[in-house]
Amino acid sequence: MTDGADPRWTVVVPVKGSVDAKTRLGGELSDGDRARIAVAFARDTIAAASAALRVVHVIVVTEPGTLADLDDPDILVIDDPGTGLNGAVRFGIRAAQMGWRHDGVAVLLGDLPALRSDDLDEALAQALAHPLSFVPDAEGTGTSMITAAPGSDLEPLFGPGSAEAHRAAGHRPLGIDPASGLRRDVDTLDALAEAEALGVGAFTQAALAAIRSTERIA
Numbered sequence: 001m002t003d004g005a006d007p008r009w010t011v012v013v014p015v016k017g018s019v020d021a022k023t024r025l026g027g028e029l030s031d032g033d034r035a036r037i038a039v040a041f042a043r044d045t046i047a048a049a050s051a052a053l054r055v056v057h058v059i060v061v062t063e064p065g066t067l068a069d070l071d072d073p074d075i076l077v078i079d080d081p082g083t084g085l086n087g088a089v090r091f092g093i094r095a096a097q098m099g100w101r102h103d104g105v106a107v108l109l110g111d112l113p114a115l116r117s118d119d120l121d122e123a124l125a126q127a128l129a130h131p132l133s134f135v136p137d138a139e140g141t142g143t144s145m146i147t148a149a150p151g152s153d154l155e156p157l158f159g160p161g162s163a164e165a166h167r168a169a170g171h172r173p174l175g176i177d178p179a180s181g182l183r184r185d186v187d188t189l190d191a192l193a194e195a196e197a198l199g200v201g202a203f204t205q206a207a208l209a210a211i212r213s214t215e216r217i218a
């Protein structure tokens with residue numbers, strides 16, 4: 001994170017409490033392993049966002065204890081209000097606008113373990129040209145990021161079919177390569193394999209290595 005870039009962005013990352021997280025990874029994984037992977041995805045997403053040059057503030061919205069070992073004074077962690085994904089995101093956006101109203105606001109989902117800081121910087125540079133923008137997920141139906149330039153209101157519409165919902169609400173789709181880690185959200189083991197082919201961050205690498213050392217996942 002640096003404050004040399006202009007204009008600056010606050011990034012909001014919602015992270016579900018680990019007990020219920022990533023159920024679609026399910027199947028062969030124990031609840032403990034699934035929780036460990038979900039936290040690792042979030043940690044890699046947050047680390048990449050924090051290291052992006054255009055990002056000066058990161059706000060994580062999650063249940064207390066989910067990211068207990070996240071000990072970075074530059075990252076604000078606020079409690080999930082318990083009103084679902086869009087409620088958590090709205091809460092984070094409000095905190096961003098109250099704290100740093102001259103920044104752009106981006107919301108990045110917390111399941112992007114192959115996210116690279118330079119891809120995020122490139123997307124935020126593109127986003128400056130539009131009051132509202134979004135990045136579709138790799139399949140093109142969901143959304144991995146929404147943005148609002150300084151002064152624009154941001155209303156999240158995450159959920160099934162969110163790419164079309166964000167487009168219909170006036171968000172401009174950014175031209176990001178479908179093979180970018182910014183678009184590779186991970187809900188399933190197939191998506192996890194694709195993320196690994198792109199290259200996942202250190203937290204996810206370590207979690208997978210620990211789980212594989214006990215042969216609990218292929």
Ligand SMILES: Nc1nc2c(ncn2[C@@H]2O[C@H](COP(=O)(O)OP(=O)(O)OP(=O)(O)O)[C@@H](O)[C@H]2O)c(=O)[nH]1
Nearest residue numbers: 014015016021022023024061084085088109110111
């Ligand atoms: N703070 C917060 N984050 C959420 C909530 N629901 C989902 N998220 C986060 O939003 C991102 C996208 O959510 P999903 O892909 O639906 O993740 P998920 O709900 O853990 O996965 P499934 O159980 O498979 O649906 C992930 O980073 C989740 O951690 C919520 O109620 N509160």
Ligand SMILES: C=C(OP(=O)(O)O)C(=O)O
Nearest residue numbers: 142143158159162185187
């Ligand atoms: C919530 C979303 O993500 P997912 O498809 O990962 O649930 C979304 O794409 O809006």
